[in-house]
Amino acid sequence: MSGRLRCYSFHSVKGGVGKSTLSVVTALKLARKPGAQVTLIDMDLTGTSLADVLPLEAPAWSHVEASERLNLLQKPDGFRSLEETRDAMEERDEAARKALEENPEGPESRMARGVPFLNDYLLFATPDWDAQQDVPVASLLWRVQGLAHESLRVIPSSALPSDLERGIPVIFDENHSGFLEGRLEYLLDSLVPDASGDEAVVVVDTPPTIPGLSRSVLSLALRLSRKEKQPLSEDGMMPERLRNAEVQWTAFLVSTMDRQDLRAAARWLSLVNEEEAHHIRFLINRARSGDEQQLKDLLSQALGYEPNPLINNPLWVKEERTWELFRTVGEPIIPEGPLPFLEVE
Ligand SMILES: Nc1ncnc2c1ncn2[C@@H]1O[C@H](COP(=O)(O)OP(=O)(O)OP(=O)(O)O)[C@@H](O)[C@H]1O
Numbered sequence: 001m002s003g004r005l006r007c008y009s010f011h012s013v014k015g016g017v018g019k020s021t022l023s024v025v026t027a028l029k030l031a032r033k034p035g036a037q038v039t040l041i042d043m044d045l046t047g048t049s050l051a052d053v054l055p056l057e058a059p060a061w062s063h064v065e066a067s068e069r070l071n072l073l074q075k076p077d078g079f080r081s082l083e084e085t086r087d088a089m090e091e092r093d094e095a096a097r098k099a100l101e102e103n104p105e106g107p108e109s110r111m112a113r114g115v116p117f118l119n120d121y122l123l124f125a126t127p128d129w130d131a132q133q134d135v136p137v138a139s140l141l142w143r144v145q146g147l148a149h150e151s152l153r154v155i156p157s158s159a160l161p162s163d164l165e166r167g168i169p170v171i172f173d174e175n176h177s178g179f180l181e182g183r184l185e186y187l188l189d190s191l192v193p194d195a196s197g198d199e200a201v202v203v204v205d206t207p208p209t210i211p212g213l214s215r216s217v218l219s220l221a222l223r224l225s226r227k228e229k230q231p232l233s234e235d236g237m238m239p240e241r242l243r244n245a246e247v248q249w250t251a252f253l254v255s256t257m258d259r260q261d262l263r264a265a266a267r268w269l270s271l272v273n274e275e276e277a278h279h280i281r282f283l284i285n286r287a288r289s290g291d292e293q294q295l296k297d298l299l300s301q302a303l304g305y306e307p308n309p310l311i312n313n314p315l316w317v318k319e320e321r322t323w324e325l326f327r328t329v330g331e332p333i334i335p336e337g338p339l340p341f342l343e344v345e
Pocket residue numbers: 012014015016017018019020021022044048206207208285286287317318319320321323324325326327
């Protein structure tokens with residue numbers, strides 16, 4: 001038996017409800033625990049990046065210039081400074097744009113340069129990639145500048161226009177969602193601790209709207225949460241460490257008190273079956289006083305929902321200045337006190 005994986009993912013129908021904020025706070029909070037090993041995965045490939053809100057330092061390969069190709073199959077041997085990271089991101093974008101202009105279909109247009117993003121792993125952006133040798137996870141792990149502890153690593157997505165352009169055909173195509181889910185599954189496999197008894201925490205931020213990437217994450221969550229873990233394809237294959245690991249996953253469907261959002265979220269939740277309901281929590285963020293009563297009225301009168309414990313008993317996070325960590329500069333300040341949506345802290 002390998003170690004344990006404790007996963008949290010944040011999903012929503014509408015954008016801007018607080019998924020990234022909740023993901024970051026969860027990861028930072030859990031990373032404070034002695035001996036913690038936390039990885040924050042930014043699955044929002046649709047145009048925003050945690051690298052733009054957190055002071056993240058990218059892994060580096062010495063003797064490799066920012067404009068040169070990265071061979072992600074080789075493990076990195078250090079980290080770039082924050083400034084170097086920012087510069088390398090721009091160089092990556094420039095080089096990719098040039099390659100796209102020259103030959104949009106050519107392999108050069110898909111190469112990882114400068115800094116590695118989750119996009120590169122999901123979309124095989126490195127030369128010599130084959131089924132026998134996957135990218136080691138160390139090639140993707142960025143560190144947070146100024147954090148006293150080394151217990152948190154982040155795998156950011158790219159918000160560079162060139163990466164978005166290259167990813168669009170895959171990211172927004174539901175036919176690829178199984179493929180992306182499979183890649184994420186392999187990534188999780190490499191985060192499973194070796195020793196039984198050890199635990200790793202994985203926090204996954206997803207883009208708004210359920211279909212697509214968010215559903216890929218949710219589907220993986222539910223497959224891994226079954227008593228008998230369910231493989232992605234009919235051939236029954238599942239990466240070995242993950243298959244042997246104990247996986248606990250809580251997927252949060254986040255909404256605000258906005259009625260469109262609530263109604264849409266409640267529709268999705270009403271599709272959840274009893275077994276799945278153990279792994280999904282409804283979370284209302286940016287709540288104000290009086291919202292609990294208002295929600296009851298809305299659900300029973302305006303939305304006409306039958307009693308459903310998943311919908312009727314949400315978790316609440318208040319609208320508070322302390323949660324506005326993306327408006328501050330530098331190391332994010334974690335709200336004090338226990339997080340109302342984490343059972344274990
Ligand atoms: N509980 C809260 N109280 C006050 N402000 C909040 C709270 N939660 C989130 N915010 C603010 O709401 C805004 C949107 O948050 P965030 O970016 O986390 O949403 P998101 O769901 O990740 O958005 P997107 O769907 O675009 O990825 C941010 O400015 C954030 O600071």
